[in-house]
Amino acid sequence: AIDGDRLWQALMALATIGATAKGGNNRQALTELDRQGRELLTRWCEAEGLAVRFDAIGNLFARRAGRDDTAEPVVIGSHIDTQPTGGKYDGCFGVLSALEVIRTLNAHDIATQRPIELVSWTNEEGCRFAPCMMGSGVFAGQLTLEDALARRDAEGITAGEALEAIGYAGDDANRPGRFAAYLEAHIEQGPILEEAGDRIGVVTGALGLKWFDVTLTGMAAHSGSTPMDLRHNALLGATRVIEGVDRIALAQQPDGRGTVGAVQVAPNSRNVIPERVTLSIDLRHSDEAALKTMAEAFQHLLEEVEADSELTVEVTPTADYPPQYFDTDCIAAVREAAQAGGYAHRDIVSGAGHDAVFISDIAPAAMIFIPCEKGISHNEAEYASPEDVTAGANVLLHATLTLAGV
Amino acid sequence: AIDGDRLWQALMALATIGATAKGGNNRQALTELDRQGRELLTRWCEAEGLAVRFDAIGNLFARRAGRDDTAEPVVIGSHIDTQPTGGKYDGCFGVLSALEVIRTLNAHDIATQRPIELVSWTNEEGCRFAPCMMGSGVFAGQLTLEDALARRDAEGITAGEALEAIGYAGDDANRPGRFAAYLEAHIEQGPILEEAGDRIGVVTGALGLKWFDVTLTGMAAHSGSTPMDLRHNALLGATRVIEGVDRIALAQQPDGRGTVGAVQVAPNSRNVIPERVTLSIDLRHSDEAALKTMAEAFQHLLEEVEADSELTVEVTPTADYPPQYFDTDCIAAVREAAQAGGYAHRDIVSGAGHDAVFISDIAPAAMIFIPCEKGISHNEAEYASPEDVTAGANVLLHATLTLAGV
Numbered sequence: 001a002i003d004g005d006r007l008w009q010a011l012m013a014l015a016t017i018g019a020t021a022k023g024g025n026n027r028q029a030l031t032e033l034d035r036q037g038r039e040l041l042t043r044w045c046e047a048e049g050l051a052v053r054f055d056a057i058g059n060l061f062a063r064r065a066g067r068d069d070t071a072e073p074v075v076i077g078s079h080i081d082t083q084p085t086g087g088k089y090d091g092c093f094g095v096l097s098a099l100e101v102i103r104t105l106n107a108h109d110i111a112t113q114r115p116i117e118l119v120s121w122t123n124e125e126g127c128r129f130a131p132c133m134m135g136s137g138v139f140a141g142q143l144t145l146e147d148a149l150a151r152r153d154a155e156g157i158t159a160g161e162a163l164e165a166i167g168y169a170g171d172d173a174n175r176p177g178r179f180a181a182y183l184e185a186h187i188e189q190g191p192i193l194e195e196a197g198d199r200i201g202v203v204t205g206a207l208g209l210k211w212f213d214v215t216l217t218g219m220a221a222h223s224g225s226t227p228m229d230l231r232h233n234a235l236l237g238a239t240r241v242i243e244g245v246d247r248i249a250l251a252q253q254p255d256g257r258g259t260v261g262a263v264q265v266a267p268n269s270r271n272v273i274p275e276r277v278t279l280s281i282d283l284r285h286s287d288e289a290a291l292k293t294m295a296e297a298f299q300h301l302l303e304e305v306e307a308d309s310e311l312t313v314e315v316t317p318t319a320d321y322p323p324q325y326f327d328t329d330c331i332a333a334v335r336e337a338a339q340a341g342g343y344a345h346r347d348i349v350s351g352a353g354h355d356a357v358f359i360s361d362i363a364p365a366a367m368i369f370i371p372c373e374k375g376i377s378h379n380e381a382e383y384a385s386p387e388d389v390t391a392g393a394n395v396l397l398h399a400t401l402t403l404a405g406v
Numbered sequence: 407a408i409d410g411d412r413l414w415q416a417l418m419a420l421a422t423i424g425a426t427a428k429g430g431n432n433r434q435a436l437t438e439l440d441r442q443g444r445e446l447l448t449r450w451c452e453a454e455g456l457a458v459r460f461d462a463i464g465n466l467f468a469r470r471a472g473r474d475d476t477a478e479p480v481v482i483g484s485h486i487d488t489q490p491t492g493g494k495y496d497g498c499f500g501v502l503s504a505l506e507v508i509r510t511l512n513a514h515d516i517a518t519q520r521p522i523e524l525v526s527w528t529n530e531e532g533c534r535f536a537p538c539m540m541g542s543g544v545f546a547g548q549l550t551l552e553d554a555l556a557r558r559d560a561e562g563i564t565a566g567e568a569l570e571a572i573g574y575a576g577d578d579a580n581r582p583g584r585f586a587a588y589l590e591a592h593i594e595q596g597p598i599l600e601e602a603g604d605r606i607g608v609v610t611g612a613l614g615l616k617w618f619d620v621t622l623t624g625m626a627a628h629s630g631s632t633p634m635d636l637r638h639n640a641l642l643g644a645t646r647v648i649e650g651v652d653r654i655a656l657a658q659q660p661d662g663r664g665t666v667g668a669v670q671v672a673p674n675s676r677n678v679i680p681e682r683v684t685l686s687i688d689l690r691h692s693d694e695a696a697l698k699t700m701a702e703a704f705q706h707l708l709e710e711v712e713a714d715s716e717l718t719v720e721v722t723p724t725a726d727y728p729p730q731y732f733d734t735d736c737i738a739a740v741r742e743a744a745q746a747g748g749y750a751h752r753d754i755v756s757g758a759g760h761d762a763v764f765i766s767d768i769a770p771a772a773m774i775f776i777p778c779e780k781g782i783s784h785n786e787a788e789y790a791s792p793e794d795v796t797a798g799a800n801v802l803l804h805a806t807l808t809l810a811g812v
């Protein structure tokens with residue numbers, strides 16, 4: 001069994017980097033705080049005798065040799081970047097559970113047949129640089145390295161510049177080859193396990209996702225001297241898009257999700273009619289056909305708004321992946337580990353995207369969920385109990401041992 | 407008649423101070439560039455033999471003696487501060503037209519019965535330090551000097567500190583006493599004159615205004631893993647407010663105006679359900695009862711949104727003044743001057759607030775509008791033609807002569 005106290009202390013130590021006043025974390029990808037987080041994680045991995053390397057998009061790999069060191073590794077981990085008002089658990093729980101698995105194996109001098117690679121993927125959150133799951137996406141061939149490095153944040157800085165600035169641009173020669181399996185432990189980020197009273201979610205797949213950026217452009221003018229009928233108010237078009245996205249998701253229940261999370265208004269001055277509004281659109285569903293229907297309804301909505309306003313509407317897709325079904329052997333290893341630990345568990349589909357979603361395109365993969373209080377995540381109030389954190393890491397340990405062989 | 411070329415050259419000369427790449431001006435109140443603008447204007451006034459003084463909030467007064475120098479003065483002017491992406495005309499047209507009136511009287515050696523005071527009010531725009539129309543507001547008793555000087559910019563600098571730093575804090579003993587009349591020439595900042603093909607707007611009053619800040623608070627949660635029916639999405643409440651403000655204004659046509667100009671979403675991340683949205687609300691009407699009806703409908707809207715969502719809604723008033731009706735004698739002087747000049751003109755109500763709005767509380771006042779291209783203002787592309795600028799200054803000259811007596 002893993003050492004729950006040691007794992008909890010590691011979580012709290014990492015959470016001091018980018019700690020927010022409300023008890024959360026703001027350690028966005030490729031910032032100075034991300035650099036500090038990477039440095040601490042690297043130090044911890046090296047203390048366990050692991051060989052730490054970075055690939056060209058900055059993914060961290062830390063290798064523990066196997067008895068058969070030429071065998072394909074079992075890869076375990078997640079990400080340590082956070083949302084601007086993120087919590088302390090999210091991806092950190094997965095990375096530090098992986099570290100705790102290795103610390104436990106080292107402490108008990110347990111050799112595995114296959115090597116084990118701890119991984120910490122770059123920019124999973126995608127809030128500073130879209131798309132999310134950038135590091136695992138590049139690794140799995142979802143997007144090219146060049147494309148990823150050219151993405152810009154709101155200040156116009158590219159991901160490549162930011163990665164260089166924090167000194168973590170590595171070399172793809174450092175990548176491990178094919179994975180025997182990939183396991184990722186994560187908080188659920190939703191309310192299902194807590195409501196059901198289960199401690200472990202055996203994740204069988206993930207909702208498909210389509211992201212878009214929409215820009216509506218009208219004309220800036222003085223809010224006092226411009227009569228209502230002469231306005232080209234970009235914000236009024238934007239409200240129709242925001243409400244339409246909600247309606248489109250409500251038409252595909254229970255699995256449809258539709259969200260506008262980010263809004264930028266220009267010039268954003270109280271006595272100027274909005275000239276330009278940019279919206280981020282997030283559509284999800286467990287069923288590929290239903291997701292397609294949602295995307296079509298969304299396109300139709302934009303055409304409608306453009307047709308009966310004097311606004312121009314531009315749309316750019318920023319992320320797109322189909323519903324994912326994880327590997328049956330990996331799922332079985334997780335389920336058996338939960339059973340063996342005596343943990344109440346259930347099969348669950350992930351509403352959130354995870355690095356495992358992309359990795360499952362190129363390797364057998366599965367995930368382990370633990371509850372998070374009230375389902376709150378991407379929020380400074382995010383909380384997972386020490387008991388659940390310990391349970392999740394124990395399931396990761398035993399599933400890893402099953403897949404890596406002792 | 408005034409000298410249109412000389413006036414145009416003065417406008418272009420002042421516009422070199424804080425000129426922007428896109429042909430506009432960024433000469434915000436109480437900055438080093440404002441200091442340079444004040445210096446140039448002072449030099450020009452002194453060259454005309456005017457006595458230049460500053461009051462405690464930094465308003466500039468430049469006096470041309472009257473035949474009866476104990477008579478109440480006719481005061482003419484506007485402001486020279488600009489928006490961050492402002493134009494070259496806005497308030498500068500009014501101040502430099504006043505200077506051109508005086509230059510013309512001097513050139514033709516015309517003595518007026520009453521003294522004439524040129525005024526340039528401090529911080530009309532209110533973009534660096536709220537509220538707008540600060541200098542005329544203090545002068546007219548809308549806010550106290552202490553309150554105004556304590557207002558802070560985004561960097562935390564007070565208006566008092568900034569005024570000291572540029573060396574233009576004067577003494578209220580320098581203020582002229584009661585005004586016989588106040589006239590302000592200004593670009594319309596709206597599309598009405600251009601659409602009508604009129605060169606002069608005889609401004610009979612200004613819309614009343616009520617400004618509010620509204621904050622809607624829900625709960626941040628993950629956009630992928632949070633089912634639609636468990637959300638508290640602050641942005642969906644905000645869209646109802648935005649649309650409601652538009653509807654409330656449309657119900658009070660033709661004079662009702664309702665605008666949400668500024669929107670802040672938190673945490674503003676593409677995969678987080680919006681927790682908090684702040685909106686700026688701008689309601690205007692020419693009729694006090696109609697403006698009150700709009701404000702009541704707005705309050706009712708907020709209550710409705712709060713009642714049938716699980717959001718909390720907070721509202722703070724940030725500005726409030728009633729519709730203004732300018733002085734009939736001043737209006738008549740402007741109308742007759744337009745007629746005498748042979749300019750196509752029409753009565754118009756100002757949609758924007760102006761220094762004249764506050765001054766009209768304490769003195770007979772009116773305004774002269776000229777068209778601005780496509781109604782565009784508070785924008786680097788702002789443009790008024792030399793012909794219209796000349797026409798406006800001629801109307802100011804003749805209305806001033808009527809009110810000051812020859």
Ligand SMILES: NC(=O)NCCC(=O)O
Pocket residue numbers: 124125132133189351352353354628630677
């Ligand atoms: N787990 C997680 O928050 N991933 C970010 C991508 C998503 O929005 O699902």
Ligand SMILES: NC(=O)NCCC(=O)O
Pocket residue numbers: 224271530531538595757758759760
């Ligand atoms: N003229 C002008 O832009 N004044 C600012 C106050 C307003 O929004 O009307």
